[in-house]
Amino acid sequence: xxxxRNKLDQARKPFEPGQKLEKFAPAINAFDTFLFTPNHTTxxxxxxxxxxxxxxxxxxxxxxxxxxxxxGMWNTGAQYxxxxxxxxxxxxxxxxxxxxxxxxxxTPLILVSYIVGLTIEFIFAIYxxxxxxxxxxxxxxxxxxxxxxxxxxxxxxxxxxFAVLIGKEAFGGTGMNILNPALTARAFAFFAYxxxxxxxxxxxxxxxxxxxxxxxxLGALAGGTYDGEIMGAAAESVAFTGVPVxxxxxxxxxxxxxxxxxxxxGSVAETSAxxxxxxxxILVATKVGSWRIILGGLIGGxxxxxxxxxxxxxxxxxxxxxxxxxxxxxxxxxxDASAVDALNLSGWDATLMELGTNQLIxxxxxxHLVVGSILFGIVFMxxxxxxxxxxxxxxxIYGILxxxxxxxxxxxxxxxxxxxxxxxxxxxxxxxxxxxYVIQANVSKRKKxxxxxxxxxxxx
Amino acid sequence: MSKDIRVRKGLDLKLKGEADKxxxxxxxSAIYAVKPxxxxxxxxxxxxxxxxxxxxxxxxxxxxxxxxxxxxxxxxGTLVEIVRGAKRKILEVHIKPDGTNEAVNHGKLDPATAGxxxxxxxxxxxxxWPFIIQRPYSIVANSEDTPKSIFVSAYTTAPxxxxxxxxxxxxxxxxxxxxxxxxxxxxxAVHLGVKKDSALTxxxxxxxxxxxxxxxxxxxxxxxxxIDPINMGERVWTVGAEDVVTIGNLFLTxxxxxxxxxxxxxxxxxxxxxxYYRFIAGANVNTIVKNVNTQKTRIISxxxxxxxxxxxxQYLNFYHNTLTxxxxxNEYALLGWLPFTRNSVPSxxxxxxxxxxxxxxxxxTNLNGEERALVVTGEMEEVMPMNIYPLQLIKAxxxxxxxxxxxxxxxxxxxxxxALIDFTNTxxxxxxxxxxxxxxxxxxxVG
Numbered sequence: 001x002x003x004x005r006n007k008l009d010q011a012r013k014p015f016e017p018g019q020k021l022e023k024f025a026p027a028i029n030a031f032d033t034f035l036f037t038p039n040h041t042t043x044x045x046x047x048x049x050x051x052x053x054x055x056x057x058x059x060x061x062x063x064x065x066x067x068x069x070x071x072g073m074w075n076t077g078a079q080y081x082x083x084x085x086x087x088x089x090x091x092x093x094x095x096x097x098x099x100x101x102x103x104x105x106x107t108p109l110i111l112v113s114y115i116v117g118l119t120i121e122f123i124f125a126i127y128x129x130x131x132x133x134x135x136x137x138x139x140x141x142x143x144x145x146x147x148x149x150x151x152x153x154x155x156x157x158x159x160x161x162f163a164v165l166i167g168k169e170a171f172g173g174t175g176m177n178i179l180n181p182a183l184t185a186r187a188f189a190f191f192a193y194x195x196x197x198x199x200x201x202x203x204x205x206x207x208x209x210x211x212x213x214x215x216x217x218l219g220a221l222a223g224g225t226y227d228g229e230i231m232g233a234a235a236e237s238v239a240f241t242g243v244p245v246x247x248x249x250x251x252x253x254x255x256x257x258x259x260x261x262x263x264x265x266g267s268v269a270e271t272s273a274x275x276x277x278x279x280x281x282i283l284v285a286t287k288v289g290s291w292r293i294i295l296g297g298l299i300g301g302x303x304x305x306x307x308x309x310x311x312x313x314x315x316x317x318x319x320x321x322x323x324x325x326x327x328x329x330x331x332x333x334x335x336d337a338s339a340v341d342a343l344n345l346s347g348w349d350a351t352l353m354e355l356g357t358n359q360l361i362x363x364x365x366x367x368h369l370v371v372g373s374i375l376f377g378i379v380f381m382x383x384x385x386x387x388x389x390x391x392x393x394x395x396x397i398y399g400i401l402x403x404x405x406x407x408x409x410x411x412x413x414x415x416x417x418x419x420x421x422x423x424x425x426x427x428x429x430x431x432x433x434x435x436x437y438v439i440q441a442n443v444s445k446r447k448k449x450x451x452x453x454x455x456x457x458x459x460x
Numbered sequence: 461m462s463k464d465i466r467v468r469k470g471l472d473l474k475l476k477g478e479a480d481k482x483x484x485x486x487x488x489s490a491i492y493a494v495k496p497x498x499x500x501x502x503x504x505x506x507x508x509x510x511x512x513x514x515x516x517x518x519x520x521x522x523x524x525x526x527x528x529x530x531x532x533x534x535x536x537g538t539l540v541e542i543v544r545g546a547k548r549k550i551l552e553v554h555i556k557p558d559g560t561n562e563a564v565n566h567g568k569l570d571p572a573t574a575g576x577x578x579x580x581x582x583x584x585x586x587x588x589w590p591f592i593i594q595r596p597y598s599i600v601a602n603s604e605d606t607p608k609s610i611f612v613s614a615y616t617t618a619p620x621x622x623x624x625x626x627x628x629x630x631x632x633x634x635x636x637x638x639x640x641x642x643x644x645x646x647x648x649a650v651h652l653g654v655k656k657d658s659a660l661t662x663x664x665x666x667x668x669x670x671x672x673x674x675x676x677x678x679x680x681x682x683x684x685x686x687i688d689p690i691n692m693g694e695r696v697w698t699v700g701a702e703d704v705v706t707i708g709n710l711f712l713t714x715x716x717x718x719x720x721x722x723x724x725x726x727x728x729x730x731x732x733x734x735x736y737y738r739f740i741a742g743a744n745v746n747t748i749v750k751n752v753n754t755q756k757t758r759i760i761s762x763x764x765x766x767x768x769x770x771x772x773x774q775y776l777n778f779y780h781n782t783l784t785x786x787x788x789x790n791e792y793a794l795l796g797w798l799p800f801t802r803n804s805v806p807s808x809x810x811x812x813x814x815x816x817x818x819x820x821x822x823x824x825t826n827l828n829g830e831e832r833a834l835v836v837t838g839e840m841e842e843v844m845p846m847n848i849y850p851l852q853l854i855k856a857x858x859x860x861x862x863x864x865x866x867x868x869x870x871x872x873x874x875x876x877x878x879a880l881i882d883f884t885n886t887x888x889x890x891x892x893x894x895x896x897x898x899x900x901x902x903x904x905x906v907g
Contacts, residue, residue: 001794005792033830034797035794036792036793036794036796037792037797037828038792038829039789039791039826040826040827040830041788041789041790041826042825042826042827044890044893045882045891045892045893046764046766046882046883047758047760047764047765047769047784047825048764048765048786048806048823048825049826049827049829049883049888050806050807050808050809050812050828050883050884050885051805051806051807051809051812051814051828052808052811052812052829052886053797053828053829053830053888054829054832054835054836054886054887055797055829056797056798056809056811056829056886057809057811057835057886060799060811063799131830131831131832133832133833133835134832135833135835173833175832175833175835175887176833285810286809286810287809287839288810288836385835385836385837385838390837390838390851390852392838435852439849442847442849443867445847446867447867449691450691450692450693453691453694
């Protein structure tokens with residue numbers, strides 16, 4: 001250890017103040033402080049300091065991401081090999097085959113993200129003369145985790161550059177950004193290269209060339225291709241009973257268990273609710289992620305899903321009435337548009353018919369929380385302290401609204417089944433406003449108290 | 461009358477090296493010093509030149525902007541040196557004691573029967589006035605003001621700090637006289653914060669508040685906030701517990717006898733020396749702290765969270781009741797950022813197991829990281845028991861936005877209330893310094 005320290009001290013010499021490479025000190029410092037917590041002592045203020053620093057905090061988030069990442073590697077490989085080898089189930093793929101295949105596919109994404117992002121961070125640190133902040137350790141890992149595996153590397157690089165330059169550095173660097181940088185990268189790619197970021201074919205490696213589609217559950221729900229007859233029946237029992245939504249013609253073999261464990265197509269590492277929950281436990285236990293935001297997000301999402309379920313229920317009740325009175329058969333409701341037209345429904349009845357047949361609306365709310373990246377978004381993206389609300393009350397409001405809007409966008413706009421991304425970005429923008437009103441309440445309380453004291457003084 | 465206060469937020473740091481509750485008379489110091497720098501925002505005007513002979517209690521200098529506020533010599537003797545710093549700023553006034561301790565006599569006065577003006581005059585003339593600290597701003601009180609209430613905290617929660625109740629326990633008569641005198645100066649009441657099982661509940665002329673909770677519950681600022689919060693334009697005074705004793709002694713004996721009892725604590729003090737020492741105010745620390753290598757040991761006048769760094773040849777702070785010696789932490793730690801490592805360092809963070817492995821910790825002055833941008837939120841609120849948004853207030857102070865600072869409660873805080881934020885925050889932000897600068901800005905802009 002001493003030997004390493006001495007070598008480092010030697011290597012640092014040209015970077016000391018007054019030396020030739022003084023300007024590049026942040027670069028060497030970043031490596032040095034990575035190996036050793038520096039020997040700096042307190043100069044003013046409290047003489048003793050907590051052991052926690054930003055490095056420790058950020059590394060903890062990285063640790064929390066690792067289960068999801070490793071699972072994502074396995075899942076990416078497994079989904080691909082499952083199609084390639086025409087196996088009966090994703091789980092039939094030998095574990096190491098799947099993991100290695102996935103690692104080979106995912107590692108380049110991680111490397112590109114880190115290299116591009118950290119290069120920009122280092123340049124800005126040197127340019128601005130401050131130390132390299134550790135925030136990108138997390139962002140750089142998050143970005144590849146929320147991209148589809150087949151994204152061309154140059155697109156990823158461009159998205160990362162956009163996120164770091166425009167999303168972060170343009171606002172003043174770490175701690176100053178309005179939007180979550182990782183989501184900025186995804187949003188950039190989503191709108192700049194929609195063909196590579198959405199659709200049915202992109203979620204499994206080489207999915208487009210394969211006979212089996214790599215469609216996500218949300219895509220299937222939005223397209224109405226989730227099996228209709230069963231949906232109708234499921235809507236009656238509303239699946240509150242815990243019976244998993246049955247597999248559809250397109251999405252064979254997907255059960256609630258699959259969704260929860262994450263054996264489903266999707267972005268690289270967001271599919272497994274279980275792994276995300278493990279990450280959430282790490283974040284909450286270490287107080288690094290705000291439990292208020294996470295819980296708020298879940299409550300908000302569940303509430304919005306339940307509201308839609310309620311209306312979906314009304315719709316399916318209506319359809320059941322029609323079916324019972326033999327005006328239409330269940331099969332026709334889902335598969336024969338002309339038969340539905342022939343009913344000549346109008347007004348509220350037509351709306352009820354829509355509600356009853358919309359699969360996204362009838363998808364049970366608790367399953368809404370498990371599919372897609374809503375859980376991943378709430379746990380790892382919404383909790384980014386810089387772009388989130390900063391007050392305790394604000395965090396509750398912020399979290400609840402993210403869940404609320406996430407599900408709302410998902411259901412209302414089938415073109416964006418991944419509503420959580422837009423919901424978080426939207427709430428990022430509104431977080432300062434939420435905080436403003438929370439703080440204003442404190443301010444007006446203080447002003448009221450002052451006024452009361454003044455009145456008391458005058459009457460005295 | 462007794463009202464209880466329960467403080468929930470905060471952090472009790474359990475550190476090794478506590479001082480034993482055993483009172484020792486400290487040896488005479490060769491030189492005594494009055495340091496104008498102890499009195500924040502006071503611009504001193506000297507009354508004597510070097511070589512003058514002064515009695516104990518004779519004013520050495522007064523405040524330029526409040527001429528009635530005088531600062532007195534703690535002992536009789538010769539004014540041997542005036543230490544000046546940059547721009548001839550007066551740093552220290554040194555007095556060599558003559559051993560006779562001849563004191564100015566202001567005449568005995570029964571505070572119970574004396575008038576408010578008489579008490580005020582005596583305090584100003586005797587040099588006791590600087591003991592009275594004004595909130596907002598945490599500066600020496602204005603000689604013209606009548607505060608809405610006066611606060612004394614005899615409850616000590618700061619880590620390793622000298623226990624106020626123990627320090628005054630052998631001088632209760634003087635403490636009572638001091639409280640009675642102070643009660644004449646306010647339009648409201650004197651509020652005395654004491655610990656749960658305190659023996660001070662029988663003190664008269666004060667409202668007793670039993671305070672319970674972790675540090676900073678003992679901070680007078682927290683008690684003010686819970687009992688009678690300061691509004692814009694209001695004035696509240698605070699006086700240290702031992703300072704009340706000095707004020708009481710002034711009325712009982714007619715002379716200024718500034719005693720200063722100091723708990724010598726910290727792991728760098730030999731265990732046998734960890735006691736309470738009673739000095740005359742302004743004594744040199746080298747009377748009890750000897751052979752200290754300041755490269756390896758930090759001498760702190762005050763507690764580890766709020767104190768000042770001293771060399772081994774400097775003088776006690778006018779207000780402090782603690783002298784802490786802890787090791788300097790100028791050492792590297794291999795991969796020190798790994799979560800759940802270095803659990804021997806006290807921590808409030810979830811990424812350390814320090815809290816699980818209970819027991820007292822040995823601390824050093826290592827910064828445990830580097831300064832970074834403000835990223836983590838919510839950790840400041842955990843140790844801030846006041847109904848104040850600390851992060852937002854600190855940011856307002858940084859940007860110098862006076863209206864925002866007022867709105868967010870700058871009048872209610874002192875730097876010491878942000879000491880735990882200094883300690884806990886991930887970004888190694890200097891919260892106390894920022895708040896002090898914010899308060900200084902308020903003094904110049906609002907007054």
